[in-house]
Amino acid sequence: MQLIERRLMRAVMAALTAMAAVTSASAFDVVEEGKLTVAFTGDMPGSGWQDGQLIGYDGEIMQVIANRLGLAVKPALMEWSGTIASVEAGRVDVMLGTMGWTEKRTEIMSLSEPIHYFKNGIMAPAGSGWDSLADLEGKTIGTITGFSFVPELESIPGVTVNLYDTSDAAVRDLLAGRIQAVIGDPPVVGYAIKQNPDWNLEFKAFTDNNPDYPLLTGLGQVVFGFNKADDDLRQAADAIILEMWQGCGMRSIGEKYGLSDAVWFTADGENFRAGVDRPDDYQLPQCN
Numbered sequence: 001m002q003l004i005e006r007r008l009m010r011a012v013m014a015a016l017t018a019m020a021a022v023t024s025a026s027a028f029d030v031v032e033e034g035k036l037t038v039a040f041t042g043d044m045p046g047s048g049w050q051d052g053q054l055i056g057y058d059g060e061i062m063q064v065i066a067n068r069l070g071l072a073v074k075p076a077l078m079e080w081s082g083t084i085a086s087v088e089a090g091r092v093d094v095m096l097g098t099m100g101w102t103e104k105r106t107e108i109m110s111l112s113e114p115i116h117y118f119k120n121g122i123m124a125p126a127g128s129g130w131d132s133l134a135d136l137e138g139k140t141i142g143t144i145t146g147f148s149f150v151p152e153l154e155s156i157p158g159v160t161v162n163l164y165d166t167s168d169a170a171v172r173d174l175l176a177g178r179i180q181a182v183i184g185d186p187p188v189v190g191y192a193i194k195q196n197p198d199w200n201l202e203f204k205a206f207t208d209n210n211p212d213y214p215l216l217t218g219l220g221q222v223v224f225g226f227n228k229a230d231d232d233l234r235q236a237a238d239a240i241i242l243e244m245w246q247g248c249g250m251r252s253i254g255e256k257y258g259l260s261d262a263v264w265f266t267a268d269g270e271n272f273r274a275g276v277d278r279p280d281d282y283q284l285p286q287c288n
Contacts, residue, residue, distance in 0.1 A: 029230040030093050036071040039083040039095040043167055045191040045257035046098040049075045057257045058096040061115050065237045079165045081145045087225050094226045098185040101221040102148040106277040109225035110234040113241045116264045118220040121205035123182040123189045131204035142170035142179040149215035219269025245285035
């Protein structure tokens with residue numbers, strides 16, 4: 001543990017050094033000078049907009065970053081399917097919305113340090129008890145267009161996958177009985193169930209850890225996606241994120257939105273990023 005903490009401290013110091021070179025907001029190649037144009041979905045508890053500020057777990061962290069960098073947030077609310085494309089096309093500077101890290105996404109965006117961890121799972125009628133890939137076999141499952149694990153979900157024997165533009169649309173079909181389960185963002189799903197007990201739904205994380213289904217059953221890292229044209233901006237944001245990990249600021253924000261359990265802040269699983277978009281000896285940050 002001491003080794004991990006020393007490496008994390010070195011990463012914080014290196015990132016802070018990088019940020020020091022670009023502390024002026026004018027140093028960043030942003031879409032609109034002096035502003036940070038942020039694409040987000042508005043799905044709570046991840047992101048929202050209220051009283052001229054980003055809210056939600058992802059949103060509050062991004063607001064902290066913008067404030068620290070002297071940039072005013074310009075909101076760009078859109079459906080999930082448009083967020084990544086908007087970053088890639090340079091229409092926005094960064095996107096958020098409980099997005100999981102994948103190697104494929106590193107090819108089109110510059111991905112931040114993780115802001116929390118997660119395990120995917122199954123949203124289904126209460127009492128179903130479904131928590132494994134086998135429980136999905138032969139069923140009609142809803143998920144969101146553009147989610148990284150869709151090809152894995154489609155490869156489960158007998159599964160029919162219905163794609164939706166929003167979580168709300170998927171849940172409506174689940175409540176209407178048109179589908180039998182939803183695989184969505186764990187924080188969003190958990191928050192929705194908590195806010196709507198009359199739905200009589202439950203969420204159970206996958207108990208599998210199947211190497212053939214790494215995106216469905218492995219350790220997930222929620223990250224921000226930045227435009228590759230301005231990696232200085234991503235590095236400056238990373239310095240702030242690592243500093244927040246060091247002081248457990250992530251957990252303080254998470255507690256406001258139901259992300260208080262250790263699972264959200266513990267890097268308990270395979271580190272897919274080492275040697276991909278981070279050095280070979282990269283260690284995931286965590287809050288103890």
